[in-house]
Amino acid sequence: MSIGMLLDMTASAFGDRVALGRHDSGITFEHLVRVSTGGATLLKSSGADRVAYLGANSAAFPAALFAAAAAGMPFVPLNYRLSEDQLDALLGELHGPVVICDDAYRNVVARTGLTVYRSEDWLATAALAEPSDPVDVDDDSPAVLLFTSGTTSKPKAVVLRHSNLVSYVLQTVEFGAADEDEAALTSVPPYHIAGVGTVLTNTYAGRRFVYLPNFSADAWLRLVAEEKVTSAMVVPTMLARIVETLDGAQAQAPTLRSIAYGGARMPRPVLEKALEAFPGTGFVNAYGLTETSSTIAVLGPDDHREALASQDPSVQARLASAGRFVPGVEGQIRDPAGRVTDPGEIGELWVRGSQISGEYLGLASVLDPDGWFPTRDRAFLDADGYLFVEGRADDTIIRGGENIAPAEIEDVLIHHPAVKEVAVIGLPDVEWGERLTAVVVPEPQTSPEADDLRAWVRARLRGSRTPDEVVFRDELPYTPTGKLLRRQLVAEIGSSATFERA
Amino acid sequence: MRLKTGTRLRSQVCSTEVIVVRPGSGDIDLTVGGHPVIGSKETPADGLDLKPELAGGTLLGKRYTNEANEIELLITKAGVGTLAIGLTPLVLKEAKPLPSSD
Structure with missing residues (x-):
């Protein structure tokens, strides 16, 4: 099953629902299929093997992701904040991709001689192109290549196969689970695994998604209110700026049922202030890596509430944990000798499951013979299976x-x-x-x-x-x-x- | 037939299509509407009719399992036939919702 089928299923059940953008002017799931199949025709006619996306998040991003899937071409969101030299190097590594690009970054690709589409026009251009039947892709073919952030080493392209991403979605999301009035706000950029994950999970849930291209706390709070946003994912630095902007006041966000946070360690004082600022909102700590197709452990709203209310120090401590592994993912902590540790004992986190890639472009798989992936994160599990992540082993x-x-x-x-x-x-x-x-x-x-x-x-x-x-x-x-x-x-x-x- | 995770199958007598999530073990006589399923690219045999006692229908996006919970199938296209092993209907699997994390 390809990631394109996630969209096809939703479009067949909820075709009239608004999929993308504002509730009054957004495009429906049915139209998203139309621009994906039209976009696929354009991408295939470029003669390239891969699709690179160089831009901030916008409605063009999911449309391009699904177009690449329909064309059977791996999709590669690039970090638009990199220098021209760095981007040149990454484009070189991709051997001449077709590029969908924001005007702001057009000069970077202009001199490469690659086929380039403007992201600003992508929805309109793709809607005019003749639709093509989705290419039948092998489950094990690459769907998305995502460069790691490279904070501890040179960026490497993680190979996420259709089977990895579809496993993640099927194991963590119920089809059509969203009510018609739900909307998810995305403020992480397309080149982050959560940016890719949010397109797939919200599509499969039948949930509209709204984009904030350049994060600011004021704009985020305004969009939550205007678009009646029901769920949002933020990284800790964003949540810190939101609570700083609120400055002790409660947020006006009556529709916001869920805030998910992840991507880095959350400082406890920021979380405590956020819980006070959003009293009616459930908090979700999501832990995952690019290599694991996004979330592999979740601390849900009930866990947060229990930890806050508990008198038991071991339960209170869970507020700092990443929660428990999601269905389909196994995890264990190993000491330097490779022995699985006892609860409470720190070591390296290894994980296994069909959503785990553990594979980089041009390199051999790093999975061990039994399929376990070394995360390079130092962590321990408590007696009830709650995961506590201490940070990168390299740090x-x-x-x-x-x-x-x-x-x-x-x-x-x-x-x-x-x-x-x-x-x-x-x-x-x-x-x-x-x-x-x-x-x-x-x-x-x-x-x-x-x-x-x-x-x-x-x-x-x-x-x-x-x-x-x-x-x-x-x-x-x-x-x-x-x-x-x-x-x-x-x-x-x-x-x-x-x-x-x- | 022996099921394999990720395999896409279709009914011969209605529009039902499924994908194998958990294959179970050994040979499994998977049917829809009373007739064996086929590969999603294969052509149905001529002259087959939906058996009226197996016309309960399948629901898009739902998972089905057997009583022993050994196999799991996801409906990728709904239809009017009943998903069964032989003539024993499979049951809807209860969803355990996870909080939205991205």
Whole structure:
């Protein structure tokens, strides 16, 4: 079964429903099929083997995704924020794709000689093209190639096959589950796995989706109210800006039933403020990787409520967990020797299931002989199967021979009243190998002392976790999808002489 | 026939099409409307009629399983025949909804 069939099923049952855009002017599922089959004709006539998409999110994105599926061509959303040189390199790796592109990025592809369609015209152009019958694709053929964000290594293209993506959708979404009045708001960009996932899951649920191309907290809140949005997915940096904009007030969002968050670690104070600002909304923490076709573990609204209400510390702690594995996904924690650990014991998370790809373009599969995928995330499971993700194994700091997860210290410092944001990194050190450096963005109108912050950590964690130094900054570097750029921070601070050595 | 995950099958006597989600094991005599299903690209045999006692219909997007819950099929196209193993109708599988996560 191809991802195109997800749309066909919905169109056959709910063809008249608005699929995309505003409730009064959007296009229906039936029309989405029409522009997909017309778009497929255009894409096939280009003679290319792949379809690259270079643009912010808009109604053209799902239409292009389904057109590529109908044409039987792998679809490759590219990060439009990359430099021209980086994009040149990625387009080169794709061997001459046909490109659908926002005007803003047209100069990047203009000189490559590739066939280029304007995303601004895509819906209209595809609707005029002769529809072609969907190509019968093999389930195991690639549907989407998605470059990883490359925060810890060079970007690699993850190969997501039709079978991976369809498994994800069938295992986590009930067909036609959405009521006619439901609408999902997408503010993550197309090159993020959640941007691809949201098209497929909401289509299969029969839910209209609304796009916010350039995120701002004001625009997001306005769109939620205007479009009577019922569910939305955000990355933690977006939720932080939303609660900051609300500044203690409650959001005017009576229709909003669900906010899903994921993509990076959520600072607990931000989550607590968000729960207060959206009292009628259920919160969902979704954990997944590009390589796993989006979500593999979910902490649902009931889990959030139970954790908040509970007197049991182990239940309270679940608010910081990624919840439990979704149906069809198995997970286990392994120690460095490959032994499966006991509950509570930290190691590397390995996962298995039909939605897991574990495969990169031009490279051998990284699955082990039994089909398990190493996530490179350090994590543990509690006795009830709740997953706690500590961060990337590559971010582990080795100080004096001891492995230290930055998250352990960050989670303590973020609760200091004068700390707004924090990152703990390891810098080269003659004595310790790496020394612990806490990079702190203070709350406005506060000027915390390094020694106070070190004492705060010392009072709460083992002595080896006390930062060797504290550096103050006005802001931390994040990707637009909310991932902290630790390597950039290490490079910047490691080469800077102007820090406060505690 | 031996089922395989992902295989698409169709009815010979109505518009029902299914996809195999869980194949179970061994040979399974999967029928719709009283007649064996065929591959989605194959042509139905001539002269077959829907059996009236197996005309309960299939529902688009719903999953069906047997009593023992060994096999699972998803309806990708609805029809008027009943999905069955031999003459024993399959049952609708209850959905366990997950919260929307993206």
